[in-house]
Amino acid sequence: GAVVSQHPSWVICKSGTSVKIECRSLDFQATTMFWYRQFPKQSLMLMATSNEGSKATYEQGVEKDKFLINHASLTLSTLTVTSAHPEDSSFYICSASDGGTYYEQYFGPGTRLTVT
Amino acid sequence: RKEVEQDPGPFNVPEGATVAFNCTYSNSASQSFFWYRQDCRKEPKLLMSVYSSGNEDGRFTAQLNRASQYISLLIRDSKLSDSATYLCAGSSNTGKLIFGQGTTLQVKP
Numbered sequence: 001g002a003v004v005s006q007h008p009s010w011v012i013c014k015s016g017t018s019v020k021i022e023c024r025s026l027d028f029q030a031t032t033m034f035w036y037r038q039f040p041k042q043s044l045m046l047m048a049t050s051n052e053g054s055k056a057t058y059e060q061g062v063e064k065d066k067f068l069i070n071h072a073s074l075t076l077s078t079l080t081v082t083s084a085h086p087e088d089s090s091f092y093i094c095s096a097s098d099g100g101t102y103y104e105q106y107f108g109p110g111t112r113l114t115v116t
Numbered sequence: 117r118k119e120v121e122q123d124p125g126p127f128n129v130p131e132g133a134t135v136a137f138n139c140t141y142s143n144s145a146s147q148s149f150f151w152y153r154q155d156c157r158k159e160p161k162l163l164m165s166v167y168s169s170g171n172e173d174g175r176f177t178a179q180l181n182r183a184s185q186y187i188s189l190l191i192r193d194s195k196l197s198d199s200a201t202y203l204c205a206g207s208s209n210t211g212k213l214i215f216g217q218g219t220t221l222q223v224k225p
Binding site: 042044046049107108109112 | 147152157213
């Protein structure tokens with residue numbers, strides 16, 4: 001149980017283009033989904049929290065107009081990196097929570113984005 | 117001061133050794149704590165959850181000391197396959213997880 005998928009697993013795009021990443025909870029309903037970014041040899045940094053049907057809450061320093069998050073259903077959230085630049089190259093990981101008592105989060109396999 | 121802090125290591129231990137990691141947290145309001153294992157270029161996988169004083173699962177034991185605000189992870193009889201980065205995380209009442217920077221473990225034959 002508690003399986004989360006992400007698509008694509010890796011993507012290479014040119015500077016200035018936009019990239020959409022999908023995160024799906026496969027066997028449970030995710031009331032909350034989280035988006036993280038991880039640079040090499042660093043820990044996960046939370047970018048935003050999204051609840052189904054409402055606007056995402058972004059962490060300080062994360063541009064909401066650049067990283068568009070949509071959480072249209074209880075099993076799907078998307079992150080769109082708009083006008084990507086090389087410094088956006090990173091490992092993007094989503095996680096999902098069913099809002100259980102202890103707030104356990106289950107992670108997707110991540111998406112490796114390279115912007116050339 | 118970081119909200120969750122870990123010694124990044126690396127910890128180099130021989131097979132069969134017992135190794136312990138500590139993680140300290142600054143937010144006394146944190147409700148739950150977790151140990152995740154992350155392999156190179158992979159996503160974190162939940163290893164253990166810690167809600168009360170401790171939790172044990174096979175060779176792994178996690179303990180929580182709320183008075184001193186630290187969580188520990190003990191691995192007994194280390195295997196080569198235990199080599200990974202171990203991430204400590206604390207959860208607030210909003211459900212957000214705050215991660216430490218991770219501790220790298222290398223188990224050698």
